[in-house]
Amino acid sequence: MKKPVIFSILILLFPFVLKSQIINKEPLSERITGYEIDARLDPVEKTITGIMEAFWVNKSSDIIPDIQMHLYMNAFRSSKTTFYRELRGFPGYKDSGFGWIDIKSFTGGAGTDLIPLIQYISPDDGNPEDRTVIKVSLPKVARPGDTVFIKVIFETKLPSRIIRTGYNDDFFFVAQWFPKFGVYEPAGMRYAIKGGWNCHQFHAESEFYSDHSVYDVKITVPKEYVVGSGGMLIDELDSDPEGKNKTLTYRAEDIVDFAWTAWPGYAVFTDQWKHVNITLLLPEERIEQVDRQFTAVKNALEYLTKNVGPFPWPHLTFVDPPAKGSGSGGMEYTTLFTSESADKIPDWRHLPEMVTVHEFGHAYFMGILASNEFEEPWMDEGMNSFWEARIMDHYYGENSGRIDHPMLKISDKSTDRMNYVRSEKRQLVSNNEYSWNYPDGAYGIMSYYKASTWLYTLMGIIGEETTNEIFREYYKKWAFKHPCGKDFINVVNEVVTKIHGDKFGPDMNWFFEQTLYGTGICDYKVAEIMNRKSEISQDNIRTGNVPDSSLSNPDSLFTAVARIERIGEVALPVDVLIHFSNGDEVLETWDGKNRFKDFNYHRSRKILWVKIDPEFRIRMDVNYINNSMTLDPDRIIVRRLTNNIITLMQFFISFFTF
Amino acid sequence: MKIIRALKSGALRALKVWKGVLIVWFCYLLLVSLVAIPMKGALKAGFGQSMITEMLRDGINVEVFSDLGAILTNLIAYFSSGLFLLLLFGILMNAFLTGGLFDSLKGISVKFSSAEFFRASARNFWSFLVITLLINIIILFLTVFIIGITAAITMQSYNDSGTTSFLAVIVAAIILLSVIIILILVADYARAWQVAKEKPACFKALGFGSNRTFRTFLSSFPMMLMLISVQVLFAWLVLKILGSWKPLTTGGVFLLFLMSQFLFFIRILLKTWRYGSVTSLKEKNDLLTDAQGSSNI
Numbered sequence: 001m002k003k004p005v006i007f008s009i010l011i012l013l014f015p016f017v018l019k020s021q022i023i024n025k026e027p028l029s030e031r032i033t034g035y036e037i038d039a040r041l042d043p044v045e046k047t048i049t050g051i052m053e054a055f056w057v058n059k060s061s062d063i064i065p066d067i068q069m070h071l072y073m074n075a076f077r078s079s080k081t082t083f084y085r086e087l088r089g090f091p092g093y094k095d096s097g098f099g100w101i102d103i104k105s106f107t108g109g110a111g112t113d114l115i116p117l118i119q120y121i122s123p124d125d126g127n128p129e130d131r132t133v134i135k136v137s138l139p140k141v142a143r144p145g146d147t148v149f150i151k152v153i154f155e156t157k158l159p160s161r162i163i164r165t166g167y168n169d170d171f172f173f174v175a176q177w178f179p180k181f182g183v184y185e186p187a188g189m190r191y192a193i194k195g196g197w198n199c200h201q202f203h204a205e206s207e208f209y210s211d212h213s214v215y216d217v218k219i220t221v222p223k224e225y226v227v228g229s230g231g232m233l234i235d236e237l238d239s240d241p242e243g244k245n246k247t248l249t250y251r252a253e254d255i256v257d258f259a260w261t262a263w264p265g266y267a268v269f270t271d272q273w274k275h276v277n278i279t280l281l282l283p284e285e286r287i288e289q290v291d292r293q294f295t296a297v298k299n300a301l302e303y304l305t306k307n308v309g310p311f312p313w314p315h316l317t318f319v320d321p322p323a324k325g326s327g328s329g330g331m332e333y334t335t336l337f338t339s340e341s342a343d344k345i346p347d348w349r350h351l352p353e354m355v356t357v358h359e360f361g362h363a364y365f366m367g368i369l370a371s372n373e374f375e376e377p378w379m380d381e382g383m384n385s386f387w388e389a390r391i392m393d394h395y396y397g398e399n400s401g402r403i404d405h406p407m408l409k410i411s412d413k414s415t416d417r418m419n420y421v422r423s424e425k426r427q428l429v430s431n432n433e434y435s436w437n438y439p440d441g442a443y444g445i446m447s448y449y450k451a452s453t454w455l456y457t458l459m460g461i462i463g464e465e466t467t468n469e470i471f472r473e474y475y476k477k478w479a480f481k482h483p484c485g486k487d488f489i490n491v492v493n494e495v496v497t498k499i500h501g502d503k504f505g506p507d508m509n510w511f512f513e514q515t516l517y518g519t520g521i522c523d524y525k526v527a528e529i530m531n532r533k534s535e536i537s538q539d540n541i542r543t544g545n546v547p548d549s550s551l552s553n554p555d556s557l558f559t560a561v562a563r564i565e566r567i568g569e570v571a572l573p574v575d576v577l578i579h580f581s582n583g584d585e586v587l588e589t590w591d592g593k594n595r596f597k598d599f600n601y602h603r604s605r606k607i608l609w610v611k612i613d614p615e616f617r618i619r620m621d622v623n624y625i626n627n628s629m630t631l632d633p634d635r636i637i638v639r640r641l642t643n644n645i646i647t648l649m650q651f652f653i654s655f656f657t658f
Numbered sequence: 659m660k661i662i663r664a665l666k667s668g669a670l671r672a673l674k675v676w677k678g679v680l681i682v683w684f685c686y687l688l689l690v691s692l693v694a695i696p697m698k699g700a701l702k703a704g705f706g707q708s709m710i711t712e713m714l715r716d717g718i719n720v721e722v723f724s725d726l727g728a729i730l731t732n733l734i735a736y737f738s739s740g741l742f743l744l745l746l747f748g749i750l751m752n753a754f755l756t757g758g759l760f761d762s763l764k765g766i767s768v769k770f771s772s773a774e775f776f777r778a779s780a781r782n783f784w785s786f787l788v789i790t791l792l793i794n795i796i797i798l799f800l801t802v803f804i805i806g807i808t809a810a811i812t813m814q815s816y817n818d819s820g821t822t823s824f825l826a827v828i829v830a831a832i833i834l835l836s837v838i839i840i841l842i843l844v845a846d847y848a849r850a851w852q853v854a855k856e857k858p859a860c861f862k863a864l865g866f867g868s869n870r871t872f873r874t875f876l877s878s879f880p881m882m883l884m885l886i887s888v889q890v891l892f893a894w895l896v897l898k899i900l901g902s903w904k905p906l907t908t909g910g911v912f913l914l915f916l917m918s919q920f921l922f923f924i925r926i927l928l929k930t931w932r933y934g935s936v937t938s939l940k941e942k943n944d945l946l947t948d949a950q951g952s953s954n955i
């Protein structure tokens with residue numbers, strides 16, 4: 001008879017669980033999982049050997065016969081893994097030297113060997129070559145409240161071409177490197193109809209969905225290596241008498257993943273924002289960018305704290321990887337993230353700032369608000385891109401969040417909109433697909449850009465302060481939990497009706513049905529402006545369509561009509577600004593439900609021009625050019641452009657004909 | 659001193675042939691307008707009766723252009739093929755017109771005559787065309803070669819911190835610029851020799867050009883470097899002016915047009931100054947070599 005694996009009482013025997021809070025006074029999340037890992041980097045073999053003790057608590061009321069865990073480094077094990085298959089077509093994917101994670105020993109709480117009970121499963125695509133998820137049958141089922149303890153000895157070999165994780169020469173970025181629990185979802189949580197593990201394979205486009213955990217990690221590396229991690233450094237000791245290696249002890253609480261980096265070439269800088277100690281690691285060559293980087297991360301901290309919720313950790317580390325580690329750039333591990341830059345990058349190009357703001361933002365969208373990146377990437381990348389754009393345009397100029405050159409300015413929000421609007425794949429699928437179900441190239445357009453653009457549109461309709469209030473409420477309700485799309489929509493409905501009553505209807509579902517769940521596009525158009533001399537009919541007088549004053553001069557009476565059309569499938573309410581010959585301006589609104597709408601006026605004035613959505617609030621509109629019409633188009637700009645084209649062409653030929 | 663004298667003489671000669679410069683300017687305007695005017699029409703049609711152009715008042719707005727959609731794609735295709743055609747016709751036109759310019763620049767006391775300008779243009783056309791094409795091909799080949807080597811070095815240094823790549827790019831740029839300056843010098847000497855001989859012999863001319871370039875390198879190269887620097891500086895100035903001057907009235911745009919064309923006229927004048935200076939330096943050295951009796955070209 002096998003010894004029981006599960007002992008609720010045994011919890012007391014695991015020292016790391018006993019450790020009281022170190023970073024924050026109170027836990028921010030429910031203690032469902034915890035990890036204590038002793039890891040050693042072998043910089044020659046490019047391996048990490050680790051001893052891990054971990055626990056998972058059955059917080060549900062289900063009786064659970066097994067656990068499921070990620071072994072994500074196995075995504076690099078062969079070219080037949082799901083990750084590699086999905087990567088097909090990516091430049092350089094073939095050059096990657098393989099990587100893997102080998103389980104040397106896997107025992108239960110009382111030392112029971114669980115290796116015979118391990119089974120590789122591929123819940124997403126049934127790919128037998130994919131070994132990124134294991135199911136471990138428990139010798140004894142986990143009853144509600146039970147804690148499952150495991151001890152795993154593993155060896156992780158890093159891949160040679162860094163795709164998020166890996167090594168190049170003496171540069172190491174170590175992510176997805178240890179066995180990690182999936183999320184057990186009882187019935188009613190997110191979309192679960194009955195209880196079960198949510199433990200997806202490693203995919204080309206998504207990798208995050210985990211419970212918030214406590215991490216105690218010891219990392220042993222050669223002494224010359226500079227290490228950065230998502231934990232708070234507790235201790236640093238020589239690990240051998242010759243003083244060749246050092247062991248760093250890190251503690252992290254309430255984060256969804258633990259990653260680290262080691263490279264002898266890092267220069268280390270620190271700064272402070274309110275309660276947050278910020279550490280930046282970057283190559284010596286980029287020391288002149290230190291201020292830019294700190295300013296960017298502090299901007300993001302300030303903006304998200306004010307408009308979403310507090311950043312609860314007192315520590316934050318970010319890394320600008322060197323050129324040889326560029327494959328690890330632009331990644332997010334909550335209290336550790338990587339930016340992206342180059343040695344010489346002009347001030348007007350806000351690339352390092354943008355990546356820093358974006359990756360930091362993931363601390364909120366997916367880190368604190370731990371949505372499922374596999375199943376609802378829009379809640380992760382989309383929401384985060386929306387906030388990235390707001391932050392960048394707020395701090396670096398409404399029109400110059402991305403590029404701020406005297407000759408060219410590009411805002412961050414317009415980059416998102418252009419990417420969505422100009423994509424041929426914008427209508428292929430809805431914005432609510434599993435990450436790996438998007439056809440080639442559509443993942444980015446949908447998850448980042450379409451989502452960001454419709455979030456901007458939502459903000460355009462309900463207002464900026466209401467939007468911020470929604471996200472504050474979303475944070476209050478769902479921080480350190482696992483929200484899903486419908487949870488977010490419920491928050492939107494609640495806040496919008498609380499602030500605006502039924503101004504937008506009983507709820508905002510009509511908006512999400514069209515934008516998030518629909519595949520239609522939004523396009524409004526001014527179809528026509530008509531000004532006709534009008535006859536004053538008895539009808540007009542009776543219906544009051546003729547103002548008294550105009551009766552005195554019937555010759556100057558006009559029937560003026562502005563016809564607005566909805567070309568796209570998406571019907572959203574829009575403002576229409578109408579300008580008349582006498583200088584009057586009327587702001588009308590249209591619910592957009594029909595295919596067209598005529599605005600009629602009978603007065604002694606003609607319509608001169610019409611603008612739909614004059615403030616550009618409906619950023620989903622795929623064509624702004626047809627949003628306005630004037631009887632007297634301004635050709636000056638076209639003439640100016642032509643002049644510049646002529647001159648540039650003249651100089652161009654003259655340059656090449658010496 | 660020799661350089662200063664050549665530059666001064668070159669400037670005087672260029673000013674004297676201002677009518678020739680005017681002819682060149684007009685031909686360029688005509689040629690470019692053939693491509694630019696239809697583009698203007700397409701832009702006008704693309705924006706139609708829209709008021710979106712308001713958003714272009716302060717300069718380029720990529721979002722507005724992006725919304726042109728298929729029209730933009732067509733415009734870009736038209737622009738690139740237009741540019742290619744312009745370059746082709748530009749080379750032909752330039753081979754023709756520089757014949758006249760170089761001819762009017764030679765000697766010191768000849769009065770400018772447009773009839774003589776065009777006669778010389780026609781006389782030197784084929785020879786000048788071959789010189790331009792050959793030098794262009796060499797420049798193209800060397801550019802590709804140097805960029806290729808730089809790219810290889812940059813790739814190799816992927817494992818370094820990045821300083822190597824940066825240095826490689828700087829060194830490559832300096833080498834490329836120097837090579838281009840030398841090649842232009844060869845072309846200018848060749849053309850100056852050609853008009854002096856009054857019979858087409860382009861390969862002989864190129865032989866003279868390279869010979870003279872290297873024999874008088876210490877005076878020719880610095881002079882050319884100065885002339886090219888002035889031209890580059892001027893081009894930068896023009897870009898600055900065009901980039902910052904954004905008139906919003908019909909009158910303002912017309913003024914901008916006049917200014918742009920005046921600037922382009924100056925640009926051709928500067929080029930003519932270069933031709934004149936090289937011609938002058940060549941003639942000075944001709945006298946010297948004649949005096950020494952060692953000229954056998």
Ligand SMILES: [Zn+2]
Pocket residue numbers: 358359362381384
């Ligand atoms: Zn992201």
